[in-house]
Amino acid sequence: MSVENKKEEEFRFITEKIKAKPLDKKKAVLKAVGFIGAAALFGIIACFMSVLTKPFAESLFAKEEVSAITIPKDEEAAEENGNAQVEGGNQQEPVAEAAPRELNVGDYETIYKELYKVADLAECFMVTVTARTSDVDWFNNTYESQGQVSGTIVGNNGLELLILTERSAIEGADEIQVTFVNKDMETATIKRYDANTGLAVIGVPIAGMKKETLDKVEIATLGNSYSAGQGEPVMALGSPLGYPNSVFHGFITSCKNTVSTLDVNYDLINTDIIGSSQGSGTIINTDGEVIGVIAQKYGTESSQNTVVALSVSEIKGLIEKLSNNQDIVYFGIKGIEVTDTIAIKMEIPRGVYVTETAIDSPAMTSGIQSGDIIVSFDDEKVTSLMDFENRLVRYAPGQVVEVKVMRHGSEGYKEIAFIVTLGSLK
Template identity: 45%
Template structure:
């Protein structure tokens, strides 16, 4: 009986053994955890890489590169030439070696130019033009409109532009604003027929000059190798008879090359707050032509703007002197407003001052309606003699002082105003504005 009871409850005396460790399963779990850690690390890295630039741009905004365009001066050139002449004369005077008379070489008969020689010169000029075409672009403005029947359509305006700077972040294009005014989309086509979208950087409401921006990220490497940046030359030394080359679309077709000469450098166009020298040429062009004129070194010396030419002479190209536009272009390239007062001016020369008994300075021919000048009380017939305590003798000095200001600044302008018996000094405080 006892044996039977022991057999019946024998399970109570069994020993429970520990479950053996499943090493394979542990390894799989450890591997899974390690894999999840790696995946988490990759995701964290990607998220960090994505958001880091955004946080940096938010808390540490990157400064936009500043574009600098060196200004030109005739005085510097003349001084250099005078110094070189002086040094040459001093060397001649101090030379102690006696000059030994040498036999004069026999006179050579002048050689006649052959047609092939003329063709060689022409070929070299066109080679300069083809190289310059690398910085020429086609600017297209696309506008959406509706016709009389309320049907929508697109209109496209085109003109030439030139690449004036590469800041590393963007390419800057100089062109005329009238082509892209009110355009919903603006495109730039490079010499290799690659087209990219551009945006307005800034424009001048007075001259109509505009600077466009093309992000470097949109321009591929092949295009960067095909294009170049224009070099703005010194047009202040340009003389009548200077040989020039017109590139862009002087006849309406882009990447045209025309050659000719400067026929006049004495024409001056009077615009608001500025006077510009206008070069006339013997190059036949379209009344709607655009582009630039370059010298034989491939340097830009004039910006073709037919609106500034004489209406009677619209068949030949006219261009604004590039040296007089450099300060303006630099401001536009750095997205800065052009200061505006609203005066039409001319210089009172010493001869004019003596003949008509007028004070020397900048003579006000016109005061624009609704301008800061009109609000400040300036009048036609006044002669500006000082700006913020600095003497003003010419329109050029007035322009340089104005461009050094910013919209919103207040400037004290001293004028001489003709009274009943003599000129009287009057001071006007003008708040500088912007012409849209």
Template identity: 35%
Template sequence: MPYDEDPKQKPEHGLEEQKEEQFSFLQETIKPKPVTRRKILTQLARVGIYGLIFGAFACLGFFALKPWAQTKLQGSPKTVTIPDDEEPETEPAQDPQAEVVQTPVLDAESYKEIMKSVYETAKDANKGVVSIQPVQADAALSSDGSGTQNSAAGIIVADNGQELLMLCENKICAEAEKWTVTFSDNSEYGVSLKKQDKNSGLAVFAVPRVKLTSTTWENIEVAALGNSNLTTKGDLVMALGNTFGYADGIGYGIVSSNEYQETLADGQRRVLATDIAAASNGTGILFNLSGEVIGMIKPGIWNETENNTAKAIAISDLKATIELLVNGDSVPYIGIYGTTINDAIAKEQEMPTGIYVTQVSTDSPAMAAGIQNGDVLQELAGEKLSNLLSYEKAVLECKVGQPVKLKGKRRGAGGYVDIDFTVTVGSLE
């Protein structure tokens, strides 16, 4: 009997054919639109515009945040160390068999070459010279037009990584709150007072490094501090600064004397006197022919009022004080004027050796401790005092606010007796 096919059922292959017919359109391949040259250029232009916008915002953000980042992320300032003076080298003995060098003939032409060479040294040294002046309400120059009234010449003395530090006389600190500095390229910047010491008459000002332009950096440099202990009478020297009552002057001359001292509380400083003429209020810097600073020229040394010549405080006698000031530390102060009593004087005068007190400053730590004129001081904070230099060094090694022991002798009815003092070290700022 033949197989009867159920009409309700369809063979499987029939279903597959039906599905293929119903969904045959899904097998068609959809081709992407062709990429034209114009479309490529449009996309590139869009990417370029987005890049320019992003770059502009990035640049604006960089320049807006640069001062903040340089200030906040530059780290702590470095401690400045002023190198000690080196001992002079001993000249080797001359060999008598050595060839004698013929001395060149000096004439007008050679003199011109010498002066040209000295001037080139002065120009290089002048890169470390500055002029600092208080900001006046009227900002007017002096009546003579020199612009040096109330200003003080100084030097770029150190760079601590954050600030450029400048040393000058502290006369411009009185009754002023703002100051400006003028560098050798005539650029001018606002500066702040970092530290001053009224006893030594020195002040250090600071300007942030980030404020200085590249042009200024190219025209300035930190001054080299020389060894003024090697300076002798007759040495050739240069005076730069406001020595003559006007800015940016240069003078040449010789050291006429180096044998005298200027006395101040807790020490004394050697004076380098020259034959270079100077204004009565002139300030400047004294250089040797190697371009090194050997002195700070200041008016009023020995209270001269006539026949003024430039006189400078020897830089070697200031280095310990300078190191304290550039690091923002107070300079220790006790307030004693004295003179050295050596073995010969002690034997002749029948008195003990040490520092003979000639004067005690009013309202000083020494006066508060009860030290009097005529006392002989022999030990400070455990250090033996043999002369004024050792006393000054011992004072500068103390810390401001620190109580220290001072031992010595005082004349009584039966002769000299031991005395002890406790002095709280102060400062004059």
């Protein structure tokens, strides 16, 4: 065989095609039907299993919802009217006064025992908050420091016990521990704090707490401090003198003092109970209700050694916001109320007289300055501090409001409107 013939045969062999097997249409249709049937069967089974397992899956992976904390607000007590008549016009029969009886030592012992029974029940909502911080000294040695303050259980949102305490003691801490009435200790985290009052709310996860602890603790009842009056007996719980688990009794000496903070003025409760600058805790009445939160920084020079508290009715809205992890709205002024008497005597408009605007605050940024008298907040009339506070608290940081003021000039008072973007108090 010649070389050319040999190459030609090799070429034919290489280029030869293999003929495909003819398609069996009947088998193809059967396979397609079988595939579709299998897919449908799988889908039916999947749906059936989904229906069966859905309740279990939902219970297993369900996201736990946080319940909002709601604290009913109090109204200031109206002044008593000595001329008020009995409803229906019926006159009451005169009541014979009991003859005075001299108290003996046994009577005093009974009274104090009853008071301490109330305090003992109230201890179930009191806790000790310990903040631990690690640091390094000059010789590169690690050391730990700690501070303690009292706290009050103010709520349960379904996931955490919420505790009201002092911000200064826990800020920057590496670890926060809470000791409950049964001496059980749990770790807590900061929820939110208020730069104005220095109050903070911390949370203790319920899931990690022992059943006996949960059965023992109580949530404090926040009473109506507006109804408290001078001379009423009260007790101070927590750390009035700076050391925990203390109980002191005494009387309210004044409910008329106030403290001016940014955007809000708070009523104070002064007592004759011995205290210290490091004191913390709560004031309760004889019903075991919290009527004050100890705030020694608001004490005057003459009252440094006695317990001073923020009126709880004044801060219920604040406690509610902190417990719900909400920002505190910020306007940025300090002011005093221009009453009718002042308005007539000084010949100035009624409203809130601005005594101070905080640096870089929303109020200052918008142009409001000291000496202005706020008369309207977002088209609502303002004639008192309470009006202003009630208007402001309804808004959230970031909202824009129109604030009208009366400003004194060469031609007397003139109304000026400012657009203010509310901020968040940090």
